[in-house]
Amino acid sequence: MRSPAEAAALVHSFQPGDDGEASKSRELVLALLAVSPTPFSRYEFHPGHITCTGVVLSADGHRVVLVHHRRLERWLLPGGHVEEEDESLADSARREVIEETGVALASDGAPVLVNIDVHAIPPRGVEPLHLHHDLVFVFRAASEATLCSPESRAVEWCGIDEFDKYDVPGNVRRAAMRAAALERRSDLQAD
Numbered sequence: 001m002r003s004p005a006e007a008a009a010l011v012h013s014f015q016p017g018d019d020g021e022a023s024k025s026r027e028l029v030l031a032l033l034a035v036s037p038t039p040f041s042r043y044e045f046h047p048g049h050i051t052c053t054g055v056v057l058s059a060d061g062h063r064v065v066l067v068h069h070r071r072l073e074r075w076l077l078p079g080g081h082v083e084e085e086d087e088s089l090a091d092s093a094r095r096e097v098i099e100e101t102g103v104a105l106a107s108d109g110a111p112v113l114v115n116i117d118v119h120a121i122p123p124r125g126v127e128p129l130h131l132h133h134d135l136v137f138v139f140r141a142a143s144e145a146t147l148c149s150p151e152s153r154a155v156e157w158c159g160i161d162e163f164d165k166y167d168v169p170g171n172v173r174r175a176a177m178r179a180a181a182l183e184r185r186s187d188l189q190a191d
Helices: 004-013 020-035 089-101 170-190
Strands: 048-057 063-069 075-076 079-081 111-121 130-141 152-159
Touching: 004 020, 004 111, 004 130, 020 048, 020 111, 020 130, 020 170, 048 089, 048 111, 048 170, 063 089, 063 170, 089 111, 089 130, 089 152, 111 170, 130 170
Parallel strands: 048 130
Antiparallel strands: 048 063, 048 079, 063 075, 063 152, 111 130
16 A cells, blocks of 8 residues: 555544544644655655554553654654555554564554554754654564664563653553554454
8 A cells, every 4th residue: 555545545444533633643644645746755844754653562462662762862652654665554664663673573464553643853964844644553562572773772561551651752652552442342352
């Protein structure tokens, strides 16, 4: 899924419920897809571009993997830019998770779009301030072994109840909580 129309269909399928931030972000992503000639290009700065992120749940569904981002100096979910070789947006998120954390991901079905978050990225070098129109997918870890990439200072498994300890930003908390709730519903339906 690399066309703006296919991405728009995916974004339209996302239901933010009463989450005003996700609802606003959904509309901003749809607007970007409607007007930008290159919405997946990391060099599209006005207003920005699509990025993909992964919420990786532990086997018990109570922890998520976080990366301490070297440039932004905060604990975040693993994610990043869409690359030409990515077959789908979910594949972009999967590739970024593996590159940034080394976590082996379970192959139990297609990843679900669990959140949408548009946020500002500060200027750096020739890159101006711009927006990441972030599509967040949920994955299940096959193991808890991690590796730290050069983009990060650390990789940690964080309990949902430990977000304050890591000073996890609100957008990350909302995505993780939505993923954990989706996982609990899936577990209940499987019983």
